[in-house]
Amino acid sequence: MLRAPALTIFLLLSATPEQHVRALLAARTGTVQLPAGTIELNSGITLPDGAHDLVISGNSTILHASNTFQGKAILSCTHCRRITIRNVSIDGNRSQLEKPAALPASGQTFANYFTNNGLLLLDADGVTIENVTLRNIAGFAVLASQVHHVKILRVNVADSGSNTVKLHNNSTGGILLEEGSTDFEVSHCTLRAIRGNGIWTHSRAARNANGLIADNTFTEIGRDAIQIGHATNMRVNGNHGFKIGFPSSEIDAEMLATPVGIDTAGNVDASVYADNRFEEVNGKCIDLDGFHDGAVRGNTCINRGRPEEYSWGNLAIVMNNSNPDMQSRNIVIESNEISGTKYGGIFVIGTGHTIRGNRLSRLNLTDCPENSAHFACQVRDQPGMLESGIYLASQAQRPAPARGNVVERNIIKGWRMKTRCIGFAPGVTAAGNTIRQNECSDE
Numbered sequence: 274m275l276r277a278p279a280l281t282i283f284l285l286l287s288a289t290p291e292q293h294v295r296a297l298l299a300a301r302t303g304t305v306q307l308p309a310g311t312i313e314l315n316s317g318i319t320l321p322d323g324a325h326d327l328v329i330s331g332n333s334t335i336l337h338a339s340n341t342f343q344g345k346a347i348l349s350c351t352h353c354r355r356i357t358i359r360n361v362s363i364d365g366n367r368s369q370l371e372k373p374a375a376l377p378a379s380g381q382t383f384a385n386y387f388t389n390n391g392l393l394l395l396d397a398d399g400v401t402i403e404n405v406t407l408r409n410i411a412g413f414a415v416l417a418s419q420v421h422h423v424k425i426l427r428v429n430v431a432d433s434g435s436n437t438v439k440l441h442n443n444s445t446g447g448i449l450l451e452e453g454s455t456d457f458e459v460s461h462c463t464l465r466a467i468r469g470n471g472i473w474t475h476s477r478a479a480r481n482a483n484g485l486i487a488d489n490t491f492t493e494i495g496r497d498a499i500q501i502g503h504a505t506n507m508r509v510n511g512n513h514g515f516k517i518g519f520p521s522s523e524i525d526a527e528m529l530a531t532p533v534g535i536d537t538a539g540n541v542d543a544s545v546y547a548d549n550r551f552e553e554v555n556g557k558c559i560d561l562d563g564f565h566d567g568a569v570r571g572n573t574c575i576n577r578g579r580p581e582e583y584s585w586g587n588l589a590i591v592m593n594n595s596n597p598d599m600q601s602r603n604i605v606i607e608s609n610e611i612s613g614t615k616y617g618g619i620f621v622i623g624t625g626h627t628i629r630g631n632r633l634s635r636l637n638l639t640d641c642p643e644n645s646a647h648f649a650c651q652v653r654d655q656p657g658m659l660e661s662g663i664y665l666a667s668q669a670q671r672p673a674p675a676r677g678n679v680v681e682r683n684i685i686k687g688w689r690m691k692t693r694c695i696g697f698a699p700g701v702t703a704a705g706n707t708i709r710q711n712e713c714s715d716e
Contacts, residue, residue: 291315294336298348302326307334307361317344325354331361338366338389345384346393346416355399363391365410365433372411373438374445376528383451383475384418391433394420403427411435414464415448423450423457434468434495441525442495444469453479460485465492468523471514473500473536480505480540487511495523496532498551503539503563503596509546518555521584531585532556534574540599542566553578556585558611561604562593562670565623568605576613580638580648586615588659589633592622593669601673606631615639615648616659617696618685622666622673628680634716636662636687643689654698661696662687662713665706674700679707686716 288296290312297305301321309332318336320327336347347363350356370389377386384395390412394400396419403426407414410433417423425448434446446467450457453476464471471491474481481504491498491514498514501507518524518532534551537560544567551558551574558574574589589611594601601623611618611633618633641650641660652658655666662685665675675698685694694713697703 294318298329300324300327304328305330307331309333311335311337313337313339314347315339315341315343317346318348320348320350320353320356323352323354324350324356327353327355328357329361330359334360335362335364337364338370340366340369342366342370342389345388346390346412349393349395350397351395353394353397353400356397357401357403358392358405359401359403360405362406362408363410364408365389365391367409367411367433367435370411371435373436374443375437376443380477382418382477383413383449384416387412387416387445390414390416392416394418394423396420398422400424401426405429408432410446412445413447413449417450417454419452420450420454421456423454425457425459426461428462430462430467431465433466436468436523437525437527439527440523441527442468442523443525444496447471447473449473449475450481450484451475452477453481455482457483458485458487460487460489462489464489464494467493468495470494470496470500471498473497474502474504474507476503476539482506484508485510490514492516493519494532495520496525496530497536498534500533500536500538501541501544502537504541505543507541507544509535509544510548512549514551514554516553517551518585519553521555524585531587533560534558536560537562537564539563540596542599545570547571549573551575555583557587557591558589560591560593561601562591563596563599564592564604565599565601566603568607569609570605570607571609573610574612578613580615583615588617588620589614590618591620594622594673595670601669602626613638616641617661617664619663620658620666621663621675621678622669623675624677626678628663628678629682631683633662633683634686636685636690638688640688656699657693657696658698660689660693662690662694664696665698665701667698667700676701676705680711681707681709682711684712686714689715691715
């Protein structure tokens with residue numbers, strides 16, 4: 274009769290590669306070295322519930338979803354603590370497994386809704402994912418829900434995400450932290466050819482908090498490179514994006530999901546977007562819908578093409594107030610460089626903002642309103658909005674007249690900017706704000 278250790282060795286030696294890996298990943302703690310080569314998986318692998326103090330390392334290991342794969346994710350864990358996953362490649366076999374899907378209903382989490390994800394973390398604490406490559410993922414590359422103290426470092430994501438039945442992106446493909454995730458870092462990652470958002474946060478109730486998204490690189494993102502959704506104390510620093518909102522055919526037109534370099538949603542405060550650089554954005558550079566009591570400084574956004582090349586082109590920096598729990602107030606927008614916008618530069622609502630030392634050039638590439646035969650040049654109730662360098666508005670989603678703001682020492686150049694440098698909506702006046710020492714010129 275074989276003794277227990279010998280029996281285990283015998284079973285491992287006679288197992289298929291998939292069975293071998295499943296046996297290794299049945300460990301609750303310790304160190305697991307995955308075998309080299311490609312391991313075909315017919316279903317997802319779930320670590321033991323509550324696994325802890327576990328290190329999983331690859332050795333030129335590729336976990337590949339088979340054509341018949343079924344599961345929420347290639348690899349997932351629930352209630353895991355102090356887990357490290359590193360040096361592993363995951364191939365989601367998107368070409369065979371992708372199925373058209375709409376976005377989930379507002380009351381449903383993304384983790385409960387989407388399948389065929391790469392890595393799925395549920396109620397995890399202290400997880401580190403580093404030097405991991407994820408390709409051809411139909412769902413999210415990394416989906417982390419209700420997690421804390423998570424680090425996602427030097428992760429490479431490519432060719433991922435799925436579409437709706439109308440072949441427009443459904444937000445998937447990138448890295449998502451949702452449902453009150455806190456104390457996390459996503460840095461030094463590269464994301465290429467992502468149909469949905471690159472890196473983002475989302476929550477239905479409790480806000481995400483204390484996050485750092487830094488030094489990541491984005492290329493050809495169909496929705497937003499970065500979205501900060503319903504969060505507080507977020508730092509978005511030193512990221513670089515190229516071709517955001519491309520290909521334009523996959524933009525989510527049904528949801529009016531204009532692509533953005535850095536987007537905002539929900540209620541976001543005590544946050545800083547700094548020293549980020551975006552080139553070729555088919556949409557907005559920075560959207561501040563829900564952003565208040567924070568700063569946007571030292572960012573660069575450059576478009577070099579003709580206005581016709583940006584089908585979803587917009588203004589560069591836009592405030593908004595869709596979420597009823599916030600008011601647009603006390604935002605510092607300073608030392609940003611914008612060059613080449615389809616329409617105007619900065620859209621302002623609310624009070625207590627400081628807009629200082631920004632360098633805006635090649636504004637209003639459409640030559641609106643003189644070129645209104647070829648481009649939409651008017652917005653109802655906000656006349657002059659699309660043709661102004663900085664526009665002080667009366668409302669966005671809700672009324673919020675621009676009052677008590679400081680607009681100073683900005684350099685503003687573009688089509689007829691000498692006379693259209695600072696624009697005002699009806700009921701908004703220069704006297705109600707501080708406007709001084711701005712340099713305005715035609716270009």
